[in-house]
Amino acid sequence: MSVEEFDLHNEKGEEEGATNSSLIDSGKVSRPRRIALFVEPSPFSYVSGYKNRFQNFIKYLREMGDEVMVVTTHKGLPEEFHGAKLIGSKSFPCPYYQKVPLSLALSPRIISEVAQFKPDIIHASSPGIMVFGALIIAKLLSVPIVMSYHTHVPVYIPRYTFSWLVKPMWWVIKFLHTAADLTLVPSAAIGRELQAAKVTAANRIRLWNKGVDSDSFHPRYRSDEMRLRLSNGEPEKPLIVHVGRLGFEKSLDFIKRIMDNLPEVRIAFIGDGPYREELEKMFEGMPAVFTGMLGGEELSQAYASGDVFVMPSESETLGLVVLEAMSSGIPVVGARAGGIPDIIPAEQEGKTGYLYNPGDLDDCLSKLKPLLFDKEFREQMGKAARKETEKYDWKAATHNIRNQQYNAAIWFWRKKRAQLLRPFQWLTKRIFASPAVNYR
Numbered sequence: 001m002s003v004e005e006f007d008l009h010n011e012k013g014e015e016e017g018a019t020n021s022s023l024i025d026s027g028k029v030s031r032p033r034r035i036a037l038f039v040e041p042s043p044f045s046y047v048s049g050y051k052n053r054f055q056n057f058i059k060y061l062r063e064m065g066d067e068v069m070v071v072t073t074h075k076g077l078p079e080e081f082h083g084a085k086l087i088g089s090k091s092f093p094c095p096y097y098q099k100v101p102l103s104l105a106l107s108p109r110i111i112s113e114v115a116q117f118k119p120d121i122i123h124a125s126s127p128g129i130m131v132f133g134a135l136i137i138a139k140l141l142s143v144p145i146v147m148s149y150h151t152h153v154p155v156y157i158p159r160y161t162f163s164w165l166v167k168p169m170w171w172v173i174k175f176l177h178t179a180a181d182l183t184l185v186p187s188a189a190i191g192r193e194l195q196a197a198k199v200t201a202a203n204r205i206r207l208w209n210k211g212v213d214s215d216s217f218h219p220r221y222r223s224d225e226m227r228l229r230l231s232n233g234e235p236e237k238p239l240i241v242h243v244g245r246l247g248f249e250k251s252l253d254f255i256k257r258i259m260d261n262l263p264e265v266r267i268a269f270i271g272d273g274p275y276r277e278e279l280e281k282m283f284e285g286m287p288a289v290f291t292g293m294l295g296g297e298e299l300s301q302a303y304a305s306g307d308v309f310v311m312p313s314e315s316e317t318l319g320l321v322v323l324e325a326m327s328s329g330i331p332v333v334g335a336r337a338g339g340i341p342d343i344i345p346a347e348q349e350g351k352t353g354y355l356y357n358p359g360d361l362d363d364c365l366s367k368l369k370p371l372l373f374d375k376e377f378r379e380q381m382g383k384a385a386r387k388e389t390e391k392y393d394w395k396a397a398t399h400n401i402r403n404q405q406y407n408a409a410i411w412f413w414r415k416k417r418a419q420l421l422r423p424f425q426w427l428t429k430r431i432f433a434s435p436a437v438n439y440r
Helices: 051-063 108-117 130-141 153-160 163-179 188-196 224-230 253-260 276-282 296-304 320-327 361-373 375-389 394-432
Strands: 034-039 067-073 085-089 092-094 097-102 121-126 145-149 182-185 205-207 239-243 266-270 288-292 308-311 332-335 354-356
Touching: 034 051, 034 108, 034 130, 051 067, 051 320, 051 394, 067 108, 067 130, 085 108, 108 130, 121 130, 121 163, 121 394, 130 145, 130 163, 145 163, 145 394, 153 163, 182 188, 182 394, 188 205, 224 239, 224 288, 224 296, 239 253, 239 296, 239 320, 253 276, 253 361, 266 296, 276 288, 308 320, 308 361, 320 332, 320 375, 332 361, 354 361, 361 375
Parallel strands: 034 067, 034 121, 067 085, 121 145, 145 182, 182 205, 239 266, 239 308, 266 288, 308 332, 332 354
Antiparallel strands: 092 097
């Protein structure tokens, strides 16, 4: 199934499958709305795959005339961001992942701030703790709620805690998304998993189209100085780059197996995270560079100055760093898992990038070596990757959410409310019906 085919709301014959075309019209631009976003962890300070997604989303919602309130964890909250109203909520560390800040966002102060804002719709990131606060506030204020699914927690649980918690976690996810009016997913693969788990009705799962800032991530940022830094002073050697949060769940130990077979190759890890110290010990004595967090033009240079981007993670809901690497003009070799095949579909393999079977070292090396040692082939694939990503635009993705998916959520919310009120309306008519008048 392709990404485009995943929009299940077009299915016919289901009781809830059809929606009101006067409200959900792809050609119609919705009036400006008041949108309250509950995002946990913070899209301003926490290094995560959805940071760029939410920052661009807020930016373009504001450009399109919407009033935006962002409720998020308090640390690192900027004073201003594109005119959005920013509300910080006191946070606490996740018990099994101390660097992830969590918050319920249900204090009287926050409830009052959101109530005074008078949102037309609430949009919360899921799963997490804050999504519960967002759900309660949405019910208190009687407004539609959209949940976007960004972290595939059931996959992470066995790696950080106890496997028996996976099933209860699915129960929690199902509870949350059944209560939501609409669920947004970053990739068709994740949408299919949620649908298979019967997390919510199939026609209430919609795709949040992928996007990339093709101006910030561009081949023109290739830098000899940055390449010298990333290769530890050996810029003539083939260079693998990896950008992202350094977490145990990212399967980064697989890169060690790759490097054991490619002694002439250099590797640069751009990013930080709880697994960094262990990784540095793992790569001790090897040609590996750990830059820590980079941002702005330095990050753009780091992408564009590598030869190949390797993505071993098997748990990505999408993998925005893959898009950023492709936009920077370097080919990607990634695991055929999670949302990555949505970025490099079967018909594009060998043209815009390569996928390998998860954990299969021989398969990975067979695709990686030609790119590392054949400059002409590498540059050809890099150009094709760049051309492909030019199709994806955050502004278009935002336009789709505010003018189609939010409309769908409002329609479902109105329908649900009408169904809940129907018994009371029937009872009222029975009790207060005017007695028949006998004119005899």
